[in-house]
Amino acid sequence: MPQWCKYLYLLLFSSWDTRYENELSNFESHGDIGEIWFEETMDQLIECVLDSDQITAQSSIIDIGCGNGAFLLHLAAEGFKNLYGIDYSQKAVELAQAVAAQKDLNVTYKQVDILNPDDESLSVRGYDLCHDKSTYDAVSMCPDDPWGKRAIYIQAVHRITHKDGLFIITSVNWTQEELMAHFSDYDVVVLSENHNEQQEMLNAVTEYGRDFNVSFSKEKSQVLVVNGKD
Template identity: 55%
Template sequence: MANTEELPPSELGTKQYWDSLYERELTNFKSHGDIGDIWFGEECVDRVVDWMLNSPHVSPEGPVLDIGCGNGAFLLYLAAEDFKNLVGIDYSARAVELARAVTAEKQFDIAYKVCDLTKHEDLTLGEFAVCHDKGTYDAVSLCPDDTLNNRIAYIKGVHQVTKEDGLFIITSCNWTHDELIQHFSDYFEKEHIIPTPSFMFGGKVGNKVSTVIFKKKS
């Protein structure tokens, strides 16, 4: 992995922040049925799901792993499109509890597990045809402690749970397409970039989020 300037640490990179957030969202769901935020918005989910539905490399039979599943919203979208063998993981037990509660109400068959991909002793998940990340690598990149080694451990963890020739789909708001390709280049090769909304600032064009489809290297 080439040298990368790390992001400034943030509370968004701590487990305590996410435990607290999902504790509140679980309470809100139980009290009035609000499942909480869809990170990066529904349009972001729609772009990825549409790509998966139209890709000859993706089967609705899966299996699909959502890394950092939060409230399970992404997998609910896939389940509504008749995708099978869906699994969500999150290192926050409260997030997993919320996702299970939401999924039970929707009456979909989705499995959830508490798991941290940076802790390789936790990796008893098996292998998946498609692994998906929307914001989780961002959170790992904001970890206040040993950020570089946590990022590397995460990348290796994703590689371990992805099937041979399997796909890894990542959406980030902190890293550009080129940076993501550089970060994952030892273990994955770029398959496709999903276009996302752009903006112009100071005469330069940028993207609010970056979505890259990777294929696992052997």
Template identity: 40%
Template structure:
């Protein structure tokens, strides 16, 4: 269990390879995020305050730095942020020179906030935002193909969704992610609710590990763990 897991785990029928499901939470509901981004959008329009950087700026910079150094990625690579939220990750990528950026989110307020943020900051990128729910039936989503897919917290929220058995939610999520990828694409999955071995196990039918990005560690009870896990995958 990750060090700052936002939800406790319980034994559930959706458990994969012995992994315990997370207990459902309002953090897994669309209504929660609609209201949250409604408040963030108002704060940004009234005071210029963007809102939280999910998992903190250090983790965001780790992902961006990885992309800057990765030989598989260039300025023109098509990059999609799955669950773009307030758009801060997209803005940081634009500032670092990436030109072809897309943000997906199932909250209309998040899309409006992201669009507002990107249009009020200077950059040379082409940024597109689109509403999309990664728990839709895979044959209903046609979102194109990308060289890089990013997820920083969206899978965590999906893992807390009370509306579907977690095994079904994982299956839809990973199938939809794979459908966004080519054989050469990379998918960077960042989580605070799941450990690296758990992420690898849950995605094993869909993805293979390309690389693990190191993150800060902690010691507790004589055991070493990570506060956040970041795994880079390829399509299987």
């Protein structure tokens, strides 16, 4: 990995707490929750979740790298009950908790390192939907054995996803083909950007069983949906 990539990785992770501490202060002063990354892509995913036959208001959903909690807050406002957010940054967790409390929405947030296999939060395989918006991108920039870190990440997500659950990942660092290669243990179906066609394919996950995933690209971000496996 080039030296500038290593520097950028270290800079990003050392600055997370500072960034979210500033956003928490700004939220407390002005009520602004901060930047929502890839908001249009997130809104599209929320539409798919709301219309999905497989995901219901009672489904257990975890947001990996939740940041300010925007994704889960949208779902909570729609009546979803079992919502969990984890983030590497304790300050991000505090911001997400403050926003949820201010909006009187019930979401559970916790500081968790997805790369720590000993964390008890990553030991239960029970989530119906795992969602990641660029956390995998950050892991991929790790200067110390990036391929190994990606493998640990994928294993962790597999461990916490119910065997009939889904994993949805949004990436701006990897192309659709690269993401497919990273999840090469799964069959791949390329999904149109048309919302109705996306929804048909998401529902097909239930109809045709496991070992199935869906991918589509929008606004330079790549979204991969992976069905859980035994």
